[in-house]
Amino acid sequence: MLAWWRTIRLSIKELMLHPLRSSLTVLGIFIGVSSVIWLLAIGEGIGRKAEEQIVDLGARNIILNTVKPSGDQAGEGLYGVTREDFRRLKNTLEGHLERTVPIRALSKEFGRGPRTMEGRLVGTTAGFLEVMRMDVEEGGRFFAPIDSIEERPYCVLGPEARNELVPYGDPIGATVRIGDEFYEVIGVMKQKKSHSSDEKIKTDDYSKDIYIPIETFWRRIGDVIITTGSGLFKRDIVEVSQIVLEVQEQDQVLEMAQVVQDTLAAEHTMPDYTMTVPFELLEQARTTRLLFIVFLGMIAAISLVVGGIGIMNIMLATVTERTREIGIRRALGAKRHDITRQFLIESIVLSTIGGLLGIAAGLTCPLLASPVRRTLFYLFPSQMAALPEEIRNVEPMLVTWSIPLSLAIAVAVGVLFGVYPAMKAAQLDPIEALRHE
């Protein structure tokens, strides 16, 4: 034990004799290790963010959205997901679904006394809160199934709608005008925090919404939307804007999505709806992250191999340079494996120091991320702007296992690239080594 310790101290001493040479040798490993940690942290940051956004949408959900068919395909009248679709899906997937939530949304004018505002009127059912991961403020409530069945004129306000329409006092029980009709407020939504920033999966801004039971919506508002403008008259008929199906088991989501696809395809000849499966995106995000890790791993591996070759190069030079020393040590009783050990430890010490410095640099990653980003923005504004949003604004997250991993890799590089020079040193003939000038 003492002998090992002595050998390690000795090799540090040897390396200190050539500080510049040793530090340049260490540089390769340093860069390799710190890039492993940085790049893994960046990959993790990107992946986590994407996953959070997707989980926001619900990993067990299948979301159907009505879209208006484009151009000449657009006939007069009804398009999109229908009440019939909703009923059929519910029957077909019976037993596999946790919830089915239909949503019908429309821009409307809201008012209360002299106050008015533009917002979105949303007709939905009790399950809405769960699938959207939203909640109502204390004191109020969301719809009960009975409210929908009885088509009651109840409404729930989004936080912004509440601020505009009922700025003072208790909103519960207040009467709000929607279009030409009056509704009683039974609850107020809590502000929803959103992780989203990606266009594709952006969760909507719900704060100006007013929610009413969907049966009430169908009865009182109806399906027909008439848009008029200068020389423009449009008549759209939409029954359901969105259906959220929450599958019971996550591993059935993809299978169920296929069933949904098949069920709807039979009825819809026009492309008048889209299906979003967040779980698919989740899978995609995972695959992307995995690819990222593999890709980064390759970069890191290359830089570590280059670092290793640097170490080997220096160690070979060292062995030649210290041939006399090897002879002396052999004359003083060193066996071949003592010499091997000495030089191997020296290369491991080199690579480990590089590794430790690399880890230290890697740990600064979360701290340095935003200054680095700002500098890059300052230096290359247009290039940075062209980057995808999630890469531009990534918050790197240190991956704990990357630290022991990269240290282990550094040590392994030291061993791998130190073995050959060390064996060469040990193979020298003692007398010839002693004679060496």
Place this chain on the structure above:
Amino acid sequence: MFTSRPATGSLAASIHNLHKQYVLGGETVHALRDVSFDVPRGDYISIMGPSGSGKSTLLNLLGCLDTPTSGNFFLGDLDVAAIDDDHRAEVRSTLIGFVFQSFYLLPALTVVENIEVPLLYSGRLDREARQRAIHLAEQVGLGSRLGHRPTQLSGGQQQRVAIARSLVNDPRFLLADEPTGNLDSQTTTEILELLDNLNKEGRTILLVTHEPEVAEHTKRKIVLRDGRVQIDERMRPC
């Protein structure tokens, strides 16, 4: 080939028909031819002879740094000519102390650390090692230079470090190849006194030298010529 056990007893070593040849570019160099002699315990032998006569070759063989082409060489009961590389290293570290003409200290290490090096290989690098190294440094008169590096010492001082180092594993044999070859006469006398004392303490010493005055210190003189023992003369009883 002579393989029977030699009469050991008071012998520290015995050498029988030792041959050493080098093949250099198709030409065979006979560095040693049929060298035989016994070394009683406590002997003090100077090996002399013209340059190229095989003195260093002989010393390297006796020190287990090299293997003979043929012949036998016993250290105590052990036939050293027949053992493998690791075993020879073990013999070097336990039975033999080397002193060289050019000192061969390790420049990165201090005086004490240089003295400790052989302990690393004999497995005796324990807690007392440092004390032992310091004690030896004091014995050779370098008690005040413990932390110095070889380059900060004079030739004589460096050779003292080398002698202290050769003693650290308490070897039976001390082999010195022209230990005073690089030293002035004043320092030579000091180093020889050191060696004389070591011999008085019972250590067997073989030293290679060109200088008759150095040989005068020893008890026995072996002169080599063309790889053969030309003269083997005892000046003092063992």
